Amino acid sequence: MEKPSGVTFILVISISLYLLTIIRGVQSDASDHRYHAGDPVPLYANKVGPFHNPSETYRYYDLPFCLPEKLKEKKEALGEVLNGDRLVSGPYPLDFLVDRESEVLCRKKLSKQEVAxxxxxxxxxYYFQMYYDDLPIWGLIGxxxxxxxxxxxxxxxxLYQHIQFDILYNKDRVIEINSMMDPHSVLDLTENKEVDAEFSYTVKWKETDIPFEKRMDKFSQSSFPHHLEIHWFSIINSCVTVLLLTGFLATILMRVLKNDFIKYTHDEESSMDDQEETGWKYIHGDVFRFPKNKSLFSAAIGSGTQLFTLTVFIFILAIVGVFYPYNRGALFTALLVIFVLTSGIAGYTATSFYFQLEGKNWVRNLLLTGSLFCGPLLVTFCFLNSVAIAYNSTAALPFGTIVVIILIWTLITSPLLVLGGIAGKNSKIEFQAPCRTTKYPREIPELPWYRSTVPQMAMAGFLPFSAIYVELYYIFASVWGHKIYTIYSILFIVFIILLIVTAFITVALIYFQLTAEDHEWWWRSFLCGGSTGIFIYGYCLYYYYARSDMSGFMQISFFFGYMACICYGFFLxxxxxxxxxxxxxxxxxxxxIKCE
Incomplete structure (x- = not known):
């Protein structure tokens, strides 16, 4: 299939420039990360929130902590804002190579309201999160x-009143920082009365020989430390099991096909007039009859192709090391930018296929393509953002960020979608059908219940889901928890296995459908292939009730709302x-075969 050279060229150049930009990573205020003794090192307080509800986050100073003399907000990239980060200057002055022993940060009287x-x-x-020279710091507040x-x-x-910072340095650079709350220096807040609080901290500097380039390695090495062996064993076991099942079914299917070809070839050579055709050859005049709702079908194919392209580029970025631990907002930035730049692919694929199906109203098809995935996502976002605003959470996007996203959609996404649609309209590609379609469709024989759409979707989704079941826990624990996921190469292998198994099981079920002389396979193949997304959403229910401690309306809304959008994307x-x-x-x- 030919592709428009202009759209492809623009897409490749845009994504290449984006890759060169994002690989540089996130920079702190001190852009070269080099300091002299006594220099101030940037410390930013990010957010606080319930430990078991990762989406429910608030500004650090929403709690009555000690305020710095000058409260300064850090300018953040779009991805950081989407991630819920709201960085402001931290309360602790941690100057380079300056030790401090039980330094009093502030003394204040907590009112009854602040105690409550x-x-x-x-x-x-509640936990807190800060960043010191782009290195994460976190801990419980009490x-x-x-x-x-x-x-x-x-x-x-x-309430913990004293915190100790142990900072490692190599020459003029900060390598590592660890924080430890003093369990003996606490403030009893059991009674609802005014209390005097004295917040203090200790800083100890130690030299290390760890190079600056490897200071993030400890986060990669500490990802899932207690389950790493089980993780690898389960992945290998899952891959072997799925490959064996796939190979077994492939062998049977190829043998049956070979027998069919021999039988139909023999029937053609015998040229018997009273020979009655049966099986999938019998419906050769109907199998390429275009599906119902061809505009919706083409839009679904276009949106699915765009999401597949997006996933591939995300994997490329992950494998080359862009999404290293605590690279703030990199993933959200990548998702947004690549989705915007690939909208031309959706427009081209949908419109081109729509014209192959002899569609006429291509403008309507293009509008449907643009709204098929983004429409439900927009409705979900509006609801969840309203919930976050009601909770006064940092998960709520500021008005300025929403305006930026609207401008991106208006000035980049929509024009690229239209350009792709125009290119698809002018591609003049015809649908390649090896058999002529008859004027009137044959009647589909009555089939048993297990050959209907829903049971077929259940069978089609189970095997691909079993290939990714083990990996889902680690992904969920990373996205909806505080674990760090770094084994992207293994995840990419699982993704390849998922594609292979999805393709094969769909082909097998469509073959059995055609042998039963049911020629309406177009939508069935799409629904069977996408049914794994329904299984993943079912896993969300299991994860929420059996594997997590999430609670509260906001967290439940965010978890099931955004997972519904993700699973819908997988479905497409x-x-x-x-x-x-x-x-x-x-x-x-x-x-x-020879079809007459």
Whole structure:
């Protein structure tokens, strides 16, 4: 299939420039990360929130901590804002190579309202997150002593007052920072009364020989430390099992096909007038009859192709090391930019295929393509952003960011979509059908219940889901928890296995559908291929109730809302893969026989 050289060239140049930009990573205020003794090193306080609710985050100074003399907000990239980061100058002066021993940060009297505010945060296990020279710092703000089966009124609340920073340096650069809360220096907030608080900190500098280029390696090495062996074993076991099943089914399918070809060739040579055709050859005049709702079908293929391209580019960035741990906002920036730049692919694919199906209203088809995935995503975002605003959470996007996204959509995404659609309209590609379609469709025989759409989707989605089931836990623990995912090469292998299994199981089911003389395979192939997305959403229910401690309306809304959009994206992408594989297969088998 030919592609428009102009759209392809612009796409390649744009993504190449983006790759060169994003690989540089996130820079701190001190752009070269080099300091002299006594120089101020940038420390930014990011956010606080319940430890088990990663989406429910608030500004650091929403809690009554000590304020610095000059509160300065850091200018953030678009991806950082989308990630919910709101960096402001931190309270602790951690100057380069300056040790401090129990330095008092501030003394303040906490009012009853502030005590109640801290108690509420302690009850939800609030944590804090900061960045020191782009290195992450995190810790709990306090603890709650809960005895088993004790009445909540008997709980005791303690706020940590002292924090110790251990900082490693190599010559003139910061290599590592560790924070430890002093369990003995606590403030009892059990009673709802005014209390005097004294916040203090200690800083100790130590020299190390770790090079600056490897200071992020410890986060990669510490990803899933307790489950790494189980992780590898499960992945290998899953891949071997799926490959064996796939090979077994492929052998059976190829043998059956070979027998079909021999049988049909023998029937053609015998030239018997009373020979009645049966099986998939019998419906050769209907199998390439265009599907119902061809505009919606073409739009789904276009959107699925765009999402597949987006996924491939994300994997390329991940494998070359762009998404190293705590590269703030890099993933969200990549998702947004690549999705915008690939909108031309969606327009071209959908319109070109729509004209192959002899469609007429290509403008309507283009509008449907642009809104098929973005429409549900926009509705979900508006609802969840309203929830975040009601909670006064940093997950709520500022008005300026929303305006920027609207401008990007208006000035870049929509024009590229239209350009792709025009290129697809002018491509003049005809649908290649090896058999002529009859004027009137044959009646589809009555089939048993297990050959209907829903049972076929269940069978089609189970095997690909079993290939990624093990990996899903690690991905969920990273996206909806505080784990770090770094084994992108293994994830890419699992993705390849997912595509292969999805393509094969769809082809197998379509073959059995055609042998039953059911020629309406177009939508069936798409639905069977995309059914894995439904299984993934089912796993979301299992993960929420059995593997996580998330709670609260906001966290539940974000988890199930955004996972619905992600699973819908998987449905479109894998549905496209299933249809493309089925189309190649159907063309092949009907090209291999002589159809009169």
């Amino acid at each position: 505010q801290f108690r509420k945060a302690l009850d939800k296990d 603890r709650v002593d809960r005895e088993e089966k004790a009445d909540p009124s008997d709980y005791r609340y303690y 992408m894998l549905g496209t893969v299933g249809f493309r594989a089925a189309l190649l297969f159907v063309r092949h088998i009907y090209r291999s």
